[in-house]
Amino acid sequence: MKVTVCFGRTRVVVPCGDGNIQVHNLIDQAAMRYKKAIAKDPSYWVQVHRLEHGDGGILDLDDMLCDVVDDKDRVSKT
Helix, strand or coil: CEEEEEECCEEEEEECCCCCCEHHHHHHHHHHHHHHHCCCCCCCCCCCCCEEECCCCEECCCCEHHHHCCCCCEEEEC
16 A cells, blocks of 8 residues: 655655554654655654544544555645
């Protein structure tokens, strides 16, 4: 499965295998890919308070990704 995470107008696609990772791991992966996409140093600070599903629901950081999103879903950082 893969999930698109939106950081404003910049979107990064994060491969998530079979989805058996927690939402907070998705955030870590997405932040790392975002820093690469905008050509920032790995120490650049990116703060993600929460992820919001395309339908408006807020994802719990401890949930398993496969339980709360589907393949190719889009989520946004807030």
